[in-house]
Amino acid sequence: MRYLILLTPSKNWIEGVVLHNQPYMPEHAVYVQSGYNEGKVIMAGPFAGSVGGAVVIDVEKEEDAIQFAENDPAVKSDVFCYQINKWDFKMSKYENINPNFNQEYIDYKHKVQKDLGII
Template sequence: MRFLIYLTRGPKWKEEVSLHNQPFMPEHAVYVQKKFDEGKILLAGPFGDQTGGAIIIDAESEKEALKFALSDPAVINGSFTYQLKPWEGLMSKLENRNPQFGQEYIDFKHGVQKELGIIY
């Protein structure tokens, strides 16, 4: 299973300090690196505006992904808060997945939406 861990500023975030110099960022980086080296992390990194970051992790279960997020030193110590979301990943250049959405898909979904009474 794949999950998105969305990391944002936590209660102990220091506003006057850049993301890379926040408390527990070195420990966070090493923690994520370890899982990356184990092949569990697909993508990870900070947002360009330095307000947080995201991790895409492969885990056996939601419980395993949650344990990873909760054990992150930057989460434990309040530099980050997190949201955990299951990730479906329909399109992926990394895995050569392309659903080939086009007009046929639009027509099909509009038919479903009409049946549901949400479009006319």
């Protein structure tokens, strides 16, 4: 199962200090690297503007994603807080999944929406 771990500043985030200089960022980077080396982390990195970041992780169950997030040194030290969302992906170059959405799909969905009285 794929999960998105959204990391945002928490109570020990220091305003005016860029992300890579925040406390526990070296430990955080090594921790995420370890998950990558184990094959769990699919992609990770900061957001533009150094206002947090995200990790896409591939684990058996949500509890594994929660455990990964809660053991992150930056989360444990309250520099980051986290939110986890199960990734219900529909297209992926990684898995070579392409739904080939096209005008036929739009027409079908508009019919369904019309039948539901939405449009």
